[in-house]
Amino acid sequence: MREMHTGLIARIEGHGNVSIVLRGNELENVKMQVVEGSRFFETLIKGRPWYEVPTILMRICSICTADHNLAAIKAVENAFEVEVSEQTHLLRELLMHGSILESHFLHIFFLSLPDLLGFPSALAMKKYYPEELEKGFRLKKLGNDIQRVVGGRAIHPENSKVGGFTSLPTENRLANLKRRMVSAIEDALHAVDLILTQDYAEIKDSWKIYSSLMPGRNYDYFGDRILLGERVYEISKYKEVIVESPISHSTAKRSTTKEGKPIMVGSLARLNLIWDKLPPMAKDLYKNSGRFPSYNPMENILAQAIETIASLERCIEIIDEILSRGIKNEKPLEIKPKNSKGVGAVEAPRGTLYHDIEFDEGKVKACNIITPTAINTYHMEEILRKEVMGMLSEEKSDAEIKNMAEVIVRAYDPCLSCSAHVIRVKE
Amino acid sequence: MSSIRKVRVKIDDLEVLADPEEKVLDVCRRLGIHIPTLCYNPLLKEERPGSCRLCMVAIGKGEKVYYREACKTPVRSGLEVYTNTPDVHSLRRDIVEFLLARHRRNCWDCPISGNCPFVELCRDYDVEGLTVCAECPLQGEECLLSRGEICLGPLTYFGCGASCTKQGHYCFGCRGLVPHEDIIKSAVEVYKSKGIDLQKVVERMELFSYSSGVIEKFCEIAGVRR
Numbered sequence: 162m163r164e165m166h167t168g169l170i171a172r173i174e175g176h177g178n179v180s181i182v183l184r185g186n187e188l189e190n191v192k193m194q195v196v197e198g199s200r201f202f203e204t205l206i207k208g209r210p211w212y213e214v215p216t217i218l219m220r221i222c223s224i225c226t227a228d229h230n231l232a233a234i235k236a237v238e239n240a241f242e243v244e245v246s247e248q249t250h251l252l253r254e255l256l257m258h259g260s261i262l263e264s265h266f267l268h269i270f271f272l273s274l275p276d277l278l279g280f281p282s283a284l285a286m287k288k289y290y291p292e293e294l295e296k297g298f299r300l301k302k303l304g305n306d307i308q309r310v311v312g313g314r315a316i317h318p319e320n321s322k323v324g325g326f327t328s329l330p331t332e333n334r335l336a337n338l339k340r341r342m343v344s345a346i347e348d349a350l351h352a353v354d355l356i357l358t359q360d361y362a363e364i365k366d367s368w369k370i371y372s373s374l375m376p377g378r379n380y381d382y383f384g385d386r387i388l389l390g391e392r393v394y395e396i397s398k399y400k401e402v403i404v405e406s407p408i409s410h411s412t413a414k415r416s417t418t419k420e421g422k423p424i425m426v427g428s429l430a431r432l433n434l435i436w437d438k439l440p441p442m443a444k445d446l447y448k449n450s451g452r453f454p455s456y457n458p459m460e461n462i463l464a465q466a467i468e469t470i471a472s473l474e475r476c477i478e479i480i481d482e483i484l485s486r487g488i489k490n491e492k493p494l495e496i497k498p499k500n501s502k503g504v505g506a507v508e509a510p511r512g513t514l515y516h517d518i519e520f521d522e523g524k525v526k527a528c529n530i531i532t533p534t535a536i537n538t539y540h541m542e543e544i545l546r547k548e549v550m551g552m553l554s555e556e557k558s559d560a561e562i563k564n565m566a567e568v569i570v571r572a573y574d575p576c577l578s579c580s581a582h583v584i585r586v587k588e
Numbered sequence: 589m590s591s592i593r594k595v596r597v598k599i600d601d602l603e604v605l606a607d608p609e610e611k612v613l614d615v616c617r618r619l620g621i622h623i624p625t626l627c628y629n630p631l632l633k634e635e636r637p638g639s640c641r642l643c644m645v646a647i648g649k650g651e652k653v654y655y656r657e658a659c660k661t662p663v664r665s666g667l668e669v670y671t672n673t674p675d676v677h678s679l680r681r682d683i684v685e686f687l688l689a690r691h692r693r694n695c696w697d698c699p700i701s702g703n704c705p706f707v708e709l710c711r712d713y714d715v716e717g718l719t720v721c722a723e724c725p726l727q728g729e730e731c732l733l734s735r736g737e738i739c740l741g742p743l744t745y746f747g748c749g750a751s752c753t754k755q756g757h758y759c760f761g762c763r764g765l766v767p768h769e770d771i772i773k774s775a776v777e778v779y780k781s782k783g784i785d786l787q788k789v790v791e792r793m794e795l796f797s798y799s800s801g802v803i804e805k806f807c808e809i810a811g812v813r814r
Contacts, residue, residue, distance in 0.1 A: 209795070213760070313752070320755045320757060322757070328754075328756045
């Protein structure tokens with residue numbers, strides 16, 4: 162029996178590796194190991210007052226801060242039955258798009274594009290693709306700046322609270338952002354073209370189980386219902402969609418459907434399920450690319466690129482709407498704490514993020530967080546198992562297999578440091 | 589020394605003869621009395637900006653005391669100078685704090701690496717750091733504490749540019765709490781004068797500084813139980 166190790170995979174967020182166990186020439190097991198230590202956020206917030214919950218939970222991640230913030234806020238608001246104003250909702254959507262843009266551009270330009278173009282890292286691309294890199298930096302900065310204008314800081318948006326925003330962006334700054342977005346669309350379209358011209362590995366996902374939130378009128382990454390393939394669930398019943406179980410080789414729990422099948426969430430899942438909600442330009446791209454609906458996880462990067470166009474289009478619409486209404490000077494709503502339980506979910510860049518928080522006299526009694534990467538890990542493992550098996554039968558070398566494994570893992574854009582779970586020690 | 593008539597001045601209870609063209613700082617330097625300076629440069633004889641104000645000394649004693657920059661004050665007959673009274677020390681400490689509030693703090697890319705006079709000053713005058721209030725633009729009625737919000741600004745290390753309080757959000761102490769006793773004392777006074785429940789302040793401090801030891805100090809000074 163021998164074991165192949167990829168070592169820590171580079172160009173992903175967090176620490177993880179793939180270990181391939183072979184018996185002779187037969188594949189015994191493929192393990193996607195998340196070696197990040199648990200950070201116990203679920204226990205950390207026990208006993209803390211409700212208003213601190215978004216503040217603490219958004220520190221789970223520094224890439225999807227706004228998403229964790231908004232998911233926590235939605236959980237608290239659902240628990241206390243708070244209805245926010247239309248303006249707050251629009252600003253939150255804008256904040257969300259900022260986070261999506263920042264994360265997607267980071268992944269497209271700096272983490273995955275080197276794989277597609279055949280470079281070891283983004284820095285090695287500098288000589289041959291200097292313009293693309295520059296565009297990447299500029300676009301990612303735009304995502305950060307949206308969060309800075311709306312949320313008050315480039316990361317950890319302290320401005321966005323339960324019930325509203327403590328301070329509002331000025332019309333001037335929003336108009337400025339809009340100008341930059343208009344020119345950013347061209348750059349982002351260039352990225353889509355670049356990705357479309359590349360060939361990537363043909364990998365078949367035979368389960369085809371995708372999940373995302375069901376949006377309202379727009380492609381806005383929010384929603385009160387969960388889509389699992391054709392089926393629709395209320396978000397409070399998320400435990401019927403995702404069943405979690407701890408596994409020995411990884412600090413991330415394994416998430417499956419009730420039937421024990423792997424689920425995929427993220428850009429590809431969203432596009433496959435809710436593409437008809439896309440804004441016009443992104444919808445055209447979706448249709449004309451000829452690749453969708455796609456069951457190849459490697460195409461996640463193309464899906465991300467299309468989503469960035471959708472986000473930019475939608476951002477411009479939102480800013481126009483806010484400016485045409487004029488910014489009303491609203492303060493966060495007064496909150497009356499209750500003894501209740503709330504589930505908040507948003508579509509983070511990597512997929513559906515659930516925060517489930519139970520309150521007792523305004524303090525947190527229990528909390529459960531399911532992060533998108535944790536949902537994707539099992540899917541990743543199963544795809545790897547199939548691919549490695551195929552490569553072994555073709556008698557590929559170890560180095561090739563390891564490289565392939567890394568490329569597949571990276572395509573999912575995993576964010577492994579979202580270790581939020583509780584470990585229960587048996588006495 | 590020139591041949592002009594000397595004047596008799598008293599520095600730290602020590603009578604000395606000085607040239608009337610000299611400034612207090614020059615006399616002190618000649619006597620080997622240490623007075624901190626940042627903007628003083630011996631090469632610029634006539635042009636003394638007197639802008640760092642670190643060379644403050646006490647002139648006179650008791651009721652009639654006043655404070656002047658030693659580098660700009662000419663000596664005159666009968667001048668009584670005290671360079672190191674407790675009041676002078678605390679005044680200089682305030683000045684170090686003021687300078688620090690406006691100083692760039694990107695030490696990692698500063699050309700003066702490892703030999704920084706400013707760091708020495710902070711050490712000499714026991715300045716452990718400033719609080720967010722030093723950077724916060726909200727004053728008077730605008731102050732979040734006046735509005736009844738429990739803000740940790742008076743206790744938290746500065747350097748963030750008061751990014752939260754500027755947005756109208758109370759400071760929750762993410763940069764850590766300053767362990768200096770004076771700062772804790774003045775914070776307790778501020779909270780008391782604004783009528784804020786100290787018990788709730790302690791609750792809020794626990795978020796980022798649960799085991800830093802500052803909460804114990806705060807409880808002791810404020811007279812509350814954790």
